[in-house]
Amino acid sequence: MGETITFWVLAVVSVGAALGMVFNRKAVYSALMLGTVMLCLAVLYAVQDAPFLAAVQIIVYTGAIMMLFLFVLMLVGVDSSDSFVETIKGQRFWAILAGLGFVVLIVVAIGNVVFAPQVGLTTVTEQGGGYIRSIATELFTTYVFAFEITSALLITAALGAMVLAHREQLTDKPTQKDLSRARFRGDHPSPLPGPGTYARNNAVDMPARLPDGSAAESSVNRYIARYDVEHGRLPQDPELAEAIRHTAEENVPQTEAEQSSNEVTK
Amino acid sequence: MTTHYLILSGLLFAIGAMGVLIRRNAIVVFMCVELMLNACNLAFVTFSRxxxxxxxxxxxxxxxxxxxxxxxxxxxxxxxxxxxxxSASVDDANLLKY
Known part of the structure; x- marks a missing residue:
């Protein structure tokens, strides 16, 4: 009885979370939904006489793998939400149809099977002298070779990830001398003006005024300006609004120094 | 009860497969693959019992x-x-196409 209740609650939650994962626009929500599904499955394993697998599921999946997913999401950009434009016409419709067809196939196939009464794991585990002991016997006798291969696989995976994620430094790191030389060669030897200098307001998203009274576009951070434009937070003053809009549209390619500093913060 | 677990496993697998077909973000596609693997694990555990x-x-x-x-x-x-x-979109990685 208890198992039935657990099953139905967790089945509803896990299927709902799985659907939420597929249909959520934001990748971080998808990751959280996947975490929910994995926790539900861990409880289902525990209910089904597999406490070892439940622990491994929580440690490996929700602990390690989900953290890795979230970590990479932060690296790649949390706002990398999907475009829902179809590149192949009608692809989504056919995909959903295929999914439904698969579900019907599974339900019909499994619904037609008559299972013998459940054997259960009690006899096996009693023969092996306890659950953990019988798992260990199985793992370290019958499957010992596969187990050893697994260690090689894990080392290979770690090395592969390191090789793939490593970036070769092709040019010399710019020294302080190079940086200051580049700055004096460019059009801004001085630091950029801070927002709010000579301005009538001191908000960080309002451009500073130059001595001649015009708005200094470079004083507003590009990202802040873009946020203002996207959320309709432009000021009343048309001149300031124009300056902010202009800053937001400006598409300055990232400099190498900026990129490497981004890498560091990542 | 076995039937219930297997149908749940099949449902999760189908949802994962659908996600792989629908989604564009490579990370989300990857998550859907993980969901399919999890669904298979559930079937394994169920049959084990x-x-x-x-x-x-x-x-x-x-x-x-x-x-x-x-x-x-x-x-x-x-x-x-x-x-x-x-870009993390699977549509953008198409240089091996032709």
């Missing part, structure tokens, strides 16, 4: 280990692609 044999659980354990290794390499590949192409 049904037939009274621990091997199903051992196989599910190995699936988890291999999935962990696969996630590490796969995410590293996604990060590398993102670095060169500034």
């Amino acid at each position: 049904q037939v009274g044999n621990l091997e199903g659980q051992i196989i599910a354990f190995f699936v988890m280990v291999v999935a962990a290794a696969e996630v590490v390499v796969g995410l590293a590949i996604i990060v590398t692609i993102f670095r060169t192409r500034r």
Whole structure:
């Protein structure tokens, strides 16, 4: 009885979370939904006489793998939400149809099977002298070779990830001398003006005024300006609004120094 | 009860497969693959109890280990692609197309 209740609650939650994962626009929500599904499955394993697998599921999946997913999401950009434009016409419709067809196939196939009464794991585990002991016997006798291969696989995976994620430094790191030389060669030897200098307001998203009274576009951070434009937070003053809009549209390619500093913060 | 578990497993698998077909973001596609692996594990555990044999659980354990290794390499590949192409969309990685 208890198992039935657990099953139905967790089945509803896990299927709902799985659907939420597929249909959520934001990748971080998808990751959280996947975490929910994995926790539900861990409880289902525990209910089904597999406490070892439940622990491994929580440690490996929700602990390690989900953290890795979230970590990479932060690296790649949390706002990398999907475009829902179809590149192949009608692809989504056919995909959903295929999914439904698969579900019907599974339900019909499994619904037609008559299972013998459940054997259960009690006899096996009693023969092996306890659950953990019988798992260990199985793992370290019958499957010992596969187990050893697994260690090689894990080392290979770690090395592969390191090789793939490593970036070769092709040019010399710019020294302080190079940086200051580049700055004096460019059009801004001085630091950029801070927002709010000579301005009538001191908000960080309002451009500073130059001595001649015009708005200094470079004083507003590009990202802040873009946020203002996207959320309709432009000021009343048309001149300031124009300056902010202009800053937001400006598409300055990232400099190498900026990129490497981004890498560091990542 | 076995039937219920197997149908739940099939449902989760189908949802994962649908996600792989629908979604564009490479990371989300990867998550859907993980969901499919999890659904398979559930079927393994269920059958293990049904037939009274621990091997199903051992196989599910190995699936988890291999999935962990696969996630590490796969995410590293996604990060590398993102670095060169500034995008995590599976549509943008099409240079091997023709």
